[in-house]
Amino acid sequence: MSALLEIADLQTHFLAERGAVKAVDGVSFKVNRGEVLAVVGESGSGKSVTGLSVMGLIGKPGKIVGGSMRFQGQDLSALSPEAMRQLRGNRIAMIFQDPMMTLNPVLRVDTQMIETLRAHRKISRKDAWTICRDALARVGIPAPDERMRSYPHQFSGGMRQRVAIAIALLNDPDLLIADEPTTALDVTIQAQILALVQGLVAERGMGVMWVTHDLSVVAGFADRVVVMYAGEVVEEGPVDRVISRPAHPYTLGLIGSVPSRNKRGAPLMQIPGSTPSPVNRGTACRFKPRCRFARAKCEDHPPLIESATGASRCWFHEEVALESREPA
Amino acid sequence: MVFIIRRLLQAVLVALVMSVLVFAGVFAIGNPADILIDPEATQAERLRLIQQLGLDRPLYEQYFIFLGNLLQGDFGTSFVFNRPALHIIFERMPATLELAFAAIFIAVVIGIPLGLWAGLRPNAVSSKAIMAGSILGFSLPNFWQGIMLILLFSVTLGWLPVTGRGPVGEFLGMRSSLFTLEGLRHIALPAFNLAVGLLALVIRLTRAGTLEVMPQDFIRFARAKGLRERRIIFIHLLRNILIPVVTVVGMSFGGLIAFAVVTETIFAWPGMGKLIIDSINVLDRPIIVAYLMVIVVVFITLNLIVDILYSIIDPRIRLEEAGQ
Numbered sequence: 195m196s197a198l199l200e201i202a203d204l205q206t207h208f209l210a211e212r213g214a215v216k217a218v219d220g221v222s223f224k225v226n227r228g229e230v231l232a233v234v235g236e237s238g239s240g241k242s243v244t245g246l247s248v249m250g251l252i253g254k255p256g257k258i259v260g261g262s263m264r265f266q267g268q269d270l271s272a273l274s275p276e277a278m279r280q281l282r283g284n285r286i287a288m289i290f291q292d293p294m295m296t297l298n299p300v301l302r303v304d305t306q307m308i309e310t311l312r313a314h315r316k317i318s319r320k321d322a323w324t325i326c327r328d329a330l331a332r333v334g335i336p337a338p339d340e341r342m343r344s345y346p347h348q349f350s351g352g353m354r355q356r357v358a359i360a361i362a363l364l365n366d367p368d369l370l371i372a373d374e375p376t377t378a379l380d381v382t383i384q385a386q387i388l389a390l391v392q393g394l395v396a397e398r399g400m401g402v403m404w405v406t407h408d409l410s411v412v413a414g415f416a417d418r419v420v421v422m423y424a425g426e427v428v429e430e431g432p433v434d435r436v437i438s439r440p441a442h443p444y445t446l447g448l449i450g451s452v453p454s455r456n457k458r459g460a461p462l463m464q465i466p467g468s469t470p471s472p473v474n475r476g477t478a479c480r481f482k483p484r485c486r487f488a489r490a491k492c493e494d495h496p497p498l499i500e501s502a503t504g505a506s507r508c509w510f511h512e513e514v515a516l517e518s519r520e521p522a
Numbered sequence: 523m524v525f526i527i528r529r530l531l532q533a534v535l536v537a538l539v540m541s542v543l544v545f546a547g548v549f550a551i552g553n554p555a556d557i558l559i560d561p562e563a564t565q566a567e568r569l570r571l572i573q574q575l576g577l578d579r580p581l582y583e584q585y586f587i588f589l590g591n592l593l594q595g596d597f598g599t600s601f602v603f604n605r606p607a608l609h610i611i612f613e614r615m616p617a618t619l620e621l622a623f624a625a626i627f628i629a630v631v632i633g634i635p636l637g638l639w640a641g642l643r644p645n646a647v648s649s650k651a652i653m654a655g656s657i658l659g660f661s662l663p664n665f666w667q668g669i670m671l672i673l674l675f676s677v678t679l680g681w682l683p684v685t686g687r688g689p690v691g692e693f694l695g696m697r698s699s700l701f702t703l704e705g706l707r708h709i710a711l712p713a714f715n716l717a718v719g720l721l722a723l724v725i726r727l728t729r730a731g732t733l734e735v736m737p738q739d740f741i742r743f744a745r746a747k748g749l750r751e752r753r754i755i756f757i758h759l760l761r762n763i764l765i766p767v768v769t770v771v772g773m774s775f776g777g778l779i780a781f782a783v784v785t786e787t788i789f790a791w792p793g794m795g796k797l798i799i800d801s802i803n804v805l806d807r808p809i810i811v812a813y814l815m816v817i818v819v820v821f822i823t824l825n826l827i828v829d830i831l832y833s834i835i836d837p838r839i840r841l842e843e844a845g846q
């Protein structure tokens with residue numbers, strides 16, 4: 195059986211006067227049914243653009259210039275705009291970072307929920323209302339009958355994200371793309387939302403692409419991790435292996451910069467330098483200027499090198515993995 | 523409720539203050555006795571008339587008499603027509619009101635779609651043409667536009683009548699030239715002439731609002747839900763834009779009635795605007811005062827209605843009020 199979502203060599207560029215911004219520059223990964231795939235990387239690495247590409251929501255001046263995206267075996271780029279619309283919010287749903295901004299401030303919650311159902315199937319307003327009320331209850335919103343008639347500003351940030359999740363799941367999608375949905379929330383609320391999504395995923399067996407820049411969220415939540423850097427995938431593998439034995443210097447750096455994983459009192463590691471320009475990244479390994487493992491070989495851009503436990507875009511992935519196993 | 527009562531009290535206060543300003547201002551224009559009284563009249567006749575009009579009393583006394591009369595619905599008697607000023611104004615009002623309503627209708631029905639178009643395709647040639655047109659509409663003198671409209675549509679093409687108001691029809695007890703075909707043909711040009719400024723404003727507001735709202739996250743989320751483009755534009759986008767548009771249209775109504783003076787003069791439209799110009803020329807003080815007070819009341823009422831409409835469209839305003 196084919197994967198739920200299969201992206202191969204995706205290239206999404208933004209055409210500017212000074213040249214194309216290569217936001218996504220040859221990204222490949224898979225999301226399987228019933229699996230949570232975490233997509234990790236610092237801000238600007240192309241995570242959001244990847245998610246929006248799958249949704250068919252890249253607007254001008256952006257353009258998908260290469261690669262393929264297959265959803266349940268179907269080529270997404272071959273779909274008409276109308277066929278793509280029918281997929282969005284129905285088979286593939288997406289939630290976004292800022293729950294303050296994702297609900298329309300001047301429309302009531304019931305309006306914003308019911309329209310989501312009615313965009314995809316013929317259903318009476320009354321039946322739709324009942325389904326939506328139950329959906330609110332399922333994401334843990336108290337007094338859902340009353341809350342249906344509320345406006346977004348009458349909810350707290352965490353509650354608003356719950357509403358957004360309820361909306362995203364209304365049509366029982368096969369794939370959920372979550373673009374940093376907990377980044378704007380308090381840590382306690384963050385944990386609640388994670389638990390909620392975990393429960394819903396288990397219950398429905400849908401696939402999830404969970405985008406985050408925060409590796410500490412990933413452990414115990416995701417099944418597999420894809421690490422993105424400068425518009426490409428630099429490492430991929432099962433979550434436990436990637437966290438315990440990263441095989442790319444960038445992943446190693448990311449893990450070092452998570453406070454909770456460090457020994458008490460030990461200095462926090464940081465990755466020196468910053469991301470290369472997305473317009474002209476040259477032909478060397480993109481992480482080379484910031485890498486302490488770098489040597490002459492790194493003048494050549496490395497391919498994604500497969501191993502038994504995933505893949506790494508580093509010529510010296512074995513050496514990196516070896517080092518990361520040693521106690522710090 | 524508290525919100526509405528407080529706005530009402532404010533409105534009454536404003537009306538009172540305006541009555542003082544209007545009275546004092548009009549008094550400063552000149553002495554009507556000079557114009558009304560035949561220069562050949564004897565001194566005794568002169569005095570009698572001045573006393574009869576109450577012009578010999580102190581200013582504040584005249585004001586309180588005026589205010590007392592006002593509260594009883596008596597706006598004074600026109601020096602010229604020798605009939606209650608308010609009656610004369612009310613006779614002329616329907617013609618001006620229908621002109622103003624027709625202008626608002628034109629501004630909204632043409633302005634919002636053009637503004638949406640220009641905002642959704644900001645780089646298209648058609649959008650740039652719309653914006654250039656709105657700048658011209660805004661900046662060319664209104665009377666000149668009126669004359670050009672007459673030249674083009676009436677004189678050259680001969681499609682529409684040159685001046686005046688057409689026959690009046692009756693519908694649901696209301697009498698207006700909007701209810702006859704000939705009436706519509708007559709009102710088309712003056713209404714468009716009056717609408718141009720507001721039309722340009724509505725286009726610009728709608729375009730600016732569209733450019734501001736479309737990149738927002740909630741529009742992207744609406745797309746991610748798989749909504750049709752139609753619904754995104756006419757519900758999600760438009761509901762957000764409507765707030766400033768309703769405000770501006772509501773507030774401009776008073777201005778339209780005031781600006782109708784120019785349009786009514788060019789198109790010989792028998793409304794209040796033409797009346798007030800004539801009355802200023804002969805210093806018919808009661809008409810001027812009554813006209814200004816009517817305008818004040820119109821402005822205040824519109825303000826009130828806009829505030830209430832506003833609170834219906836934008837739920838956040840109700841909350842802020844309640845939180846106070």
Ligand SMILES: Nc1ncnc2c1ncn2[C@@H]1O[C@H](COP(=O)(O)OP(=O)(O)O)[C@@H](O)[C@H]1O
Nearest residue numbers: 208215217236237238239240241242243244472
């Ligand atoms: N609309 C746009 N126009 C131009 N460049 C864009 C646009 N959206 C994103 N980018 C660029 O694409 C790159 C990747 O952005 P994004 O996917 O949002 O990163 P992430 O989500 O990983 O933080 C960034 O360099 C960003 O500047």
Ligand SMILES: [Mg+2]
Nearest residue numbers: 241242243373
């Ligand atoms: Mg992002």
